[in-house]
Amino acid sequence: MRPLKLDDDRLFPADPAVRSIARELYGEVCDLPIISPHGHTDPSWFALNQPFGNAAELLLQPDHYLFRMLYSQGVRLEDLGIGADANPRVAWRILAENFHLFRGTPSRIWLDWVFTEVFGIEVRLEGETADLYYDTITEALATDAFRPRTLFERFNIEVIATTENPLDTLEHHRTIRESGWSGRVVTAYRPDPVVDPEFEGFAGNLAKFSELTGEDCLSWQGYLAAHRKRRAFFAAMGATSTDHGHPTARTADLSPIEAEALFGRIVGGDFSEWDAELFRAQMLTEMAAMSLDDGLVMQIHPGSFRNHNAALFASHGRDKGADIPMRTDYVEALKPLLDRFGNSRDFTLILFTLDESSYARELAPLAGHYPCLRLGPAWWFHDSPEGMRRFRRMTTETAGFYNTVGFNDDTRAFLSIPARHDLARRIDCGFLAELVAEHRLELDEAHEVARALAYDLAKAAYKL
Amino acid sequence: MRPLKLDDDRLFPADPAVRSIARELYGEVCDLPIISPHGHTDPSWFALNQPFGNAAELLLQPDHYLFRMLYSQGVRLEDLGIGADANPRVAWRILAENFHLFRGTPSRIWLDWVFTEVFGIEVRLEGETADLYYDTITEALATDAFRPRTLFERFNIEVIATTENPLDTLEHHRTIRESGWSGRVVTAYRPDPVVDPEFEGFAGNLAKFSELTGEDCLSWQGYLAAHRKRRAFFAAMGATSTDHGHPTARTADLSPIEAEALFGRIVGGDFSEWDAELFRAQMLTEMAAMSLDDGLVMQIHPGSFRNHNAALFASHGRDKGADIPMRTDYVEALKPLLDRFGNSRDFTLILFTLDESSYARELAPLAGHYPCLRLGPAWWFHDSPEGMRRFRRMTTETAGFYNTVGFNDDTRAFLSIPARHDLARRIDCGFLAELVAEHRLELDEAHEVARALAYDLAKAAYKL
Amino acid sequence: MRPLKLDDDRLFPADPAVRSIARELYGEVCDLPIISPHGHTDPSWFALNQPFGNAAELLLQPDHYLFRMLYSQGVRLEDLGIGADANPRVAWRILAENFHLFRGTPSRIWLDWVFTEVFGIEVRLEGETADLYYDTITEALATDAFRPRTLFERFNIEVIATTENPLDTLEHHRTIRESGWSGRVVTAYRPDPVVDPEFEGFAGNLAKFSELTGEDCLSWQGYLAAHRKRRAFFAAMGATSTDHGHPTARTADLSPIEAEALFGRIVGGDFSEWDAELFRAQMLTEMAAMSLDDGLVMQIHPGSFRNHNAALFASHGRDKGADIPMRTDYVEALKPLLDRFGNSRDFTLILFTLDESSYARELAPLAGHYPCLRLGPAWWFHDSPEGMRRFRRMTTETAGFYNTVGFNDDTRAFLSIPARHDLARRIDCGFLAELVAEHRLELDEAHEVARALAYDLAKAAYKL
Missing domain, CATH: 1.10.2020.10 (uronate isomerase, domain 2, chain A)
Structure with a gap:
């Protein structure tokens, strides 16, 4: 048997001078509460506490x-x-x-x-x-001692967001809120199953959407009204954000007549791949418009080729490790949405990517200009020491730190949440320590930035 | 109030051994005069000295x-x-x-x-x-003490190039030359306003181009002759280079008949987006042909989506921080031009990119083969410590140092010019120091390369 | 004259603590025999020993x-x-x-x-x-002392693979095997000249292919049978792998009737560029099917624009330093092949790239999921200290070390083979040392991985 012990200096750069600065910075943020603004834990854990x-x-x-x-x-x-x-x-x-x-x-x-x-x-x-x-x-x-609520408290989680789709009754969230437990668990509005015409069971989902909302979701206006109603309900259950996991970042800004005609083809079931893409694109812009009304922060997580392994999808279904990132364009794709809402100061759109080549080329320049844009942290395959370092190295010089939004753990692995935040804090402190050691940033400033990255920015950007 | 003091070791790598080498290398180049072969300072500053x-x-x-x-x-x-x-x-x-x-x-x-x-x-x-x-x-x-000419001398600028379009009278350059002042300020030929059919005011620009040159710029031959005349005039006013800021790096090599027909559509105002793209592409090849005749060094700065923010462009015009880089291809795009002039030893084409993914994949391999090609330094959003390091790390192993051209400050922020050259020299010395510390380069060689990157290469590549 | 001496610590990171770990790791692998599973040495050297x-x-x-x-x-x-x-x-x-x-x-x-x-x-x-x-x-x-066989032994090469096309008689390989010399030199099956309709002399190559195999290579079934025969012959001469140098990674899975019709157009000489691309794509899938039968490991080396310099190709022919990498997609391109064979545990497909942007985005996620996939090392322009570091930094966190296959020297420069393996071992040990120094890996584990990267993985993946 070989010993297992975590080193106090793990994940800090090896150079002694840099490491010493990193250790100092980390010492001031390591005990900050966890803000988990985007993730996939199961609310039933906290509702039922089994x-x-x-x-x-x-x-x-x-x-x-x-x-x-x-x-x-x-x-x-x-x-x-x-x-x-x-x-x-x-x-x-x-x-x-x-x-x-x-x-x-x-x-x-x-x-x-x-x-x-x-x-x-x-x-x-x-x-x-x-x-x-x-x-x-x-x-x-x-x-x-290992029940969900006890762990939640032990982990020093100030607030955690789960992700539900519009058809979810949010009963577990209701249970949590009515339980008197002090833990703060909020939901987020992820409408892919009723927005993506290529999602499994889309037609049935629309039927349920109608049923749940009392709106006619086969009519364009009824469908939009249903979204507004569910967004309001989600917000009432604590949601401060929406999330959109489309294959691309494409947005569209069709005229009302075009949009309605497109929706007609979609619900008629007689649509092309391009119709489906265009509908998803249009819906991002519609969601942005609703965000301007209801204040929900919008997130786009594009660029994953879902269920790439056809045989595995057939035998085992979704989410079996066969989602593969694709090259993703943002410059052309976001323009229709940005042309409408890009200059708004009352709207927040947080962008994620699986295509790191877009960090310095597209995302940092976009976020370093448009008032509505912020950059989400290194995502999924890139949520790792090297991935986070690339994110900081490739975005900071153009977008700065304050157009980013701190860390998302984005996980369903509840027990790993403190580990993930700890890793992010250590890597960020190491990056800041390098800037200090190279005299690109003063130490007192690095302390302020370290706290912002660990706590403040996530709380502010997600309105938590 | 918090103190502000520049550290002598700023921007050098943190490792003490590497830093010590970097400091030694930098000590030999920090006082070299500034060669500024590409930038956007206003010649009226030096002409009028207000x-x-x-x-x-x-x-x-x-x-x-x-x-x-x-x-x-x-x-x-x-x-x-x-x-x-x-x-x-x-x-x-x-x-x-x-x-x-x-x-x-x-x-x-x-x-x-x-x-x-x-x-x-x-x-x-x-x-x-x-x-x-x-x-x-x-x-x-x-x-x-803070007048332009005094600062120019204080900054130890040996030569600076500004950038003007063919419609510019270069009166300020004439004034400088006739003033007896010893400062060397040259122009560069940037014909985008009369080459890009989608440039604001293109038709009017052509009319002025005719007027200025006495050529009929609505005829293909007259238009080309006008370019030749203005290039000669710019060269007479010190220009050693041209510059081309197209959306893409696409080049074309149409037959004379095709080119003339395309020009006809362009000046007729009845052209498609593809026509405009093809015309810009053809004009890069025409400009290269003229460079073979008149010796002007050619620069291509492609890949910026100009004026991405439609509302801001409508209200505030160009150059308001809303230019966003795009993915840029060079391998297919440059082939028509390279098929004609790529093997010439009497022609220099300096390539820039905003798409760092092209550094190691396309640009270094191209520049490491074609005699006419050189790589411009890390550009715009990438003109930064991390950006420059990525440039060196991703181009040197294939293109070496001698297919690059030193530093461009590329700025209209006159007072920052020494800061930018200083930053570049520090980062390059730090990169060289890493090579020396890892025994990938000998110290005496690093001294030679440091000087080349700080001074010699820019002067030679731009014929200054 | 300036002295030349290799430093014992060359290519290790500069930080003393990291360097010390790297030195220790390297000390255990530096004398391991060389496994060279993919390269371009000339078998006549070892056959004739001139x-x-x-x-x-x-x-x-x-x-x-x-x-x-x-x-x-x-x-x-x-x-x-x-x-x-x-x-x-x-x-x-x-x-x-x-x-x-x-x-x-x-x-x-x-x-x-x-x-x-x-x-x-x-x-x-x-x-x-x-x-x-x-x-x-x-x-x-x-x-x-400098004859090929003596150098082979001096270099401590355990096995080396050359690359031949199906029309090669493998006479030199036969000579080596019959000579009684103990050196192990095997071939590899690289069928591009009879698979790529755009290869110089393709029609003539097919004629020779028929002659050599006794099959009618103008019929689809005869053509496939000819491949099977030559693969068997190559395997008998030691081959354990095939290799495919296509412009793209595109694969296809046509029905037998479609494939036969496409082949008809190809051999008829009346085919479009798209036909040629589709045929190459289909042949990758056919080759994979044959690999499932005969056990040959499959390699794809895509993404090079061959002979980019038209004039140089006309005057000097292939392989004159004018091959330029292109952007390369794998996610869509490989899906047809992976849909058929991706889940096989009895098939190995080793992927290479010249497009580093695909490392973290496409290749590591694919190899970290599909049982058949492995990642070849940093290739060609990226076979360098910085290139290898980027490869490890961008693939390890998603694919791990064990979905990679050690080092390929991929060279015809025989004398440089030990230098290349030494460089790879030093860089890998340096990378591992960084992980150890940052407490991301334990030292005893790093020793195991160092050996795997230097020796075990290549031997296992290539069945050598």
Whole structure:
């Protein structure tokens, strides 16, 4: 068995002078509460406060970062209990025996934090320690100290946003709010299932949308009214933001007549790929218009080719680690929306990308000009030490720090949330320390920026 | 009030051994005269030698790096005196109170240099010091020591190129040449207003072009002859280069008959977007052909989506910080021109990009093969510490140092010119120091390269 | 004369703590045998074991990295003995006098290794030492100690793969195998000349393909059968892999009827550019299908615009340093092939790129999911210290180390092979040392990974 211990200086640059500055900066932000303005935790955890299950069920099966890597090296998803029943102890053992695959990845860093800081384990995960891990974690999860609300408080989370679609009743959010528990859990409005004509079950979703809202969602005006109603309901349940996960960042600004005609083709079910793309594009602009009315902050997460693996999608469904980033244009794509709302000071549009070539070329110049634009943090595959450093190096010189919005953990892996924020804070402090060491920033300023990146900017940008 | 002092080691890498080498290299190049082969200073400054105005008028209002950032955070351009009259002291105060926005940006580095080295200010710019700054700078500007020619000499500028379009009379350049002043100010030929059919006022520009040259610029041969005449006139006024700011790097090599027919559509005003693109493309090849005759070095600055913000363009016009880089292809785009002139040893074509993904993929391989090609330095949004480092890291291994052309300050912010050259020299010396520290280059070689990058290459490539 | 001496710490990061770890890691892998699974050495060298010629003939004329740089600075290829006879001593002198052009390039690093480690030269190459170099090298080459087989053994090469096309008789490989010499030299199947309809001499190549295989290669089934036969023959001569150098990574999965009709157009000679592209695309999928049968590992090297310089191609032919990388898509391009074989555990497809923007965006996510995919090392223009660092920084966090395949030297410059592997091992150890120093990886794990990257992964991935 090999020892596992987190080093106090982990993730800081190696140079002693830089590291010393980073350590000082980090010391002032490490205990700030967590603002988690965008993520995918399950509100039922906080509503019902039931114990989590076993190690595999909590840490392995929902984590597509983990099972995609195992799958890439020949592990069958069924053996991990994904898309089939599997002995969770055996599934966990597969992870343990293949844990070397994660060397150099952020998953390894996040998990080691969870293992040591949440469960107090002091040996590394490998074949030899698989059962020790499985038992330690599973037994702990059965205790009250590891119930969701207790962990939420232990993690010092000031506020967390979940993500729901317009058809969600938000019953768990209601339960939380009515429970008297002090934890702040808010929702976010993610309408892809009723906005993307190519989403599975789109027609049925529209029918439910009508039912839920009392609007005729097969008419353009009724459909827009339904969105307005659900946005208002989401806002009442704490939402301060919307989110849009389209294949591209394309926006459109059709005339009302054109928009209505397009919608007619969409609901008629007789539409081309281009119609679907144009409809999504138009809906981003419509959502922006509604944001100007209701104040919800808008997020666009474009550029993922969802469900790239056709056979796996057929057998296992969505979100099985087969989403692949694509080249993404923002300059042409956003222009229709920006032509209408780009100069507004009362509208916030937060942009994300999976295409890092757009950081310095498109996103930083856009955010460094348009009043409505802000840049979301390094996203998904880039939510990692090197990815975050590239983000800062490629956006700061044109957009500055204050056109960015702090960190999003963007995760459904609840236990890893403090690890992810800790990683982001360490990397940002390391980046600032480099600027200080090279005399590109004064130390007192770096302290202010470190706090802004760790706490203030997320709170302000998301109105939390 | 917080102290402001430039550190002697600023912008050098933090590692002590690397920094020590960088300092040694820099010590040999820091006092070399400035070669400024491409920029946008106003020749009337040097012709008339009138005092500059106040702090806001000199340092804020012409600097789109500054006001675009302020605008992105909700400041109104009118409040800065852009597109409207404003109290310059109040405008300056807005900059001062928002100066934290520039943390981590090159503007901050350039301005701090100007504040300390040009004006001797020893406290940082912030709300509290806004008036002190405004008064100190404005009073200094009224003195003879801060007149353009005196600053030119104080800055140790050996030669500076401005940029004019073919309709410019170059009267200021004539005045300078006839004045007996020893400062060397040359022009450069930037024909976009009479080459780009989509430029504002293109038809009127052609009329003026005819008038000025005595050629019939509505005929293809007359139009080409007019260019030849104006190029000769510009060369007589010191020009050694031309410059072309097209949306793309596309070139074309049409037959004379096709070119003439295309020109007919262009001057007829009945042309498509593709016609306009093709005409610009053809004109790059025509300009290259003329360069083979008259020896002017050719520059292409492609890939900027000009005036992206439609409303701002309508209200405030060009150059208001709303130009956004686009993905740019060079491999296909340059082939027609390179097929004609690529192997010439008597022709120099200097390429720039706003799309850093082209550095290692396209530009370095092209420049590392074609005799006519050289790479311009990191441009515009990338004219920054991190941007320059990326440029060197991504071009050197394929194109070497000697297919690059040293530094361009490319600025209209006259007072920042020494700051920009100083920054470039420091970053280049830091890069070379890393190569030396990793034993990828010997120290004596690094000295030679440092001098080449700071002085020799620009002078040679631009024939200055 | 300036001294030439390789530093023991060359190519390690400058920070003392990181360097110390890198040195330790490197110490354990520096003497591992060389696995060279993909390259372009000439099998006749090892078959005939004749002495190499003179310095220019061995080191300059076949090395397009060298002559492309010289050409870019105005040297004529004819003066180097390329496409014309030239005095080799004079050609060598041109290299010597221009050797400063290679400062900061990997060619300089490789050559300095060859000069010192192979030939024992202790002064730098420059004009003054040109003759000393020429004589020293040329005299050494005439001795038995510098014959190909002796160098092969001295270089500690465990196995090397050459690359041949299906029309090659592999007689040299046969000679090697029958010679009793213990050196392991295998071939690889690179069918571009009979797969790419736009390859020079394609129609004639098909005729030879028929002749050689006894199949009717003008019929679709005969053509496929011919490939199967030659693949089997290549495998019998040691091949474990195929390689495909297409302009793009496009794959297709046509129905048998469509494929046959397309092939009819291709062999009929009446095909469009799109037909040619589609045929190459279909053939990648056909090759993958054959790999599932015969177990050959498949490699795709896409994205090079071959022979970009039209005049040079006309006068000097292929491979004259005028191949330029292009933007390359993988996400859409590979989907047809991956839809058929992506989930196979018995098939290995190794991807290369010249478009580094695809590393983090496309290639690492694809390889981190699909069981069949692995990532080849930094290729061609990116086979360099900075290029390799970018590769590791941009792929590891998503794909890990174990979805990569170690190093390929990919060279025809036989003497530089140990230098290239040494460079790769040093850079990888430096990267791992950074991870260790930042506590992102434990030292004992870094040792395991260093060995995997230097030896194990290449051997396993290529089944050598």
